[in-house]
Amino acid sequence: MNPTLQLFLIISAALFCIGLLAALSRRHAIFILIGIEMMLAAAGLNFIAFWRFAPQPAPPTGVMVTVFAIAIAAAEAAVGLALVITVYRHYRTTNVDQIDQLKG
Amino acid sequence: MNSVAFVVIAILTLAAALAAASLQKLIHAALCFAAAFVGVAAFYFLLGAEFVGLVQVFVYVGAVAVLIVFTILLTRRDAERERGFHWSGALIALAIFAGLLWAIVRTSGLSVAAPWIAPLTVRQIGEALMTDYVWPLQCLGLVLTAALIGALVLVMEEKG
Numbered sequence: 001m002n003p004t005l006q007l008f009l010i011i012s013a014a015l016f017c018i019g020l021l022a023a024l025s026r027r028h029a030i031f032i033l034i035g036i037e038m039m040l041a042a043a044g045l046n047f048i049a050f051w052r053f054a055p056q057p058a059p060p061t062g063v064m065v066t067v068f069a070i071a072i073a074a075a076e077a078a079v080g081l082a083l084v085i086t087v088y089r090h091y092r093t094t095n096v097d098q099i100d101q102l103k104g
Numbered sequence: 105m106n107s108v109a110f111v112v113i114a115i116l117t118l119a120a121a122l123a124a125a126s127l128q129k130l131i132h133a134a135l136c137f138a139a140a141f142v143g144v145a146a147f148y149f150l151l152g153a154e155f156v157g158l159v160q161v162f163v164y165v166g167a168v169a170v171l172i173v174f175t176i177l178l179t180r181r182d183a184e185r186e187r188g189f190h191w192s193g194a195l196i197a198l199a200i201f202a203g204l205l206w207a208i209v210r211t212s213g214l215s216v217a218a219p220w221i222a223p224l225t226v227r228q229i230g231e232a233l234m235t236d237y238v239w240p241l242q243c244l245g246l247v248l249t250a251a252l253i254g255a256l257v258l259v260m261e262e263k264g
Contacts, residue, residue: 028130069245
């Protein structure tokens with residue numbers, strides 16, 4: 001039996017929720033970034049799976065969207081990690097619960 | 105597509121992702137993050153998108169993982185390990201997973217087998233990038249340049 005589209009979607013949903021778990025429950029800024037990257041990868045996996053299981057011949061739209069998403073995720077990671085380093089210089093911590101000066 | 109390969113890759117990817125989300129030591133979590141992304145790249149290979157899988161390995165395992173490790177080393181004095189864990193986040197993630205699973209299982213027409221597909225060559229991808237996707241490509245170049253400059257400005261030491 002070959003894997004069906006459903007199985008890929010379930011794996012992708014699981015990966016998304018693990019990323020969500022990391023982003024919501026960990027208190028370290030780097031963990032939150034890792035979680036966001038995982039959610040983006042889950043979305044990319046969905047795009048590729050739908051492209052692969054679409055009626056053929058299909059234009060490579062899903063592949064293109066995933067390549068662009070990977071590039072944007074890399075840019076986001078670079079800026080996010082730079083922000084983590086800057087915040088660490090100011091507050092001497094990377095725990096997001098202690099960085100609460102902007103809290104209303 | 106090989107179902108044995110699918111099961112092995114799925115177990116490895118999800119285990120590595122769970123470890124990355126739950127390990128106490130940051131550096132171990134970063135290494136598990138890299139392993140999880142190798143697994144995602146293996147899924148891309150399995151689905152016939154070899155180019156995307158290679159890009160995934162180059163960008164994530166090659167660049168982003170190294171960036172994360174460097175950031176961990178630079179902010180090390182703070183917490184070798186951090187303890188705070190919010191269980192409400194785990195509950196929300198579980199609830200969303202249950203909802204997604206329900207939606208996927210309920211949707212009909214998803215249990216199709218993969219059709220035969222002509223292999224997608226790098227030449228085709230390059231031609232698409234230079235014709236249909238040329239404006240997104242240019243915008244992406246601008247975004248990457250701006251992100252690079254922004255990251256440099258952010259981490260530059262302020263001089264009195």
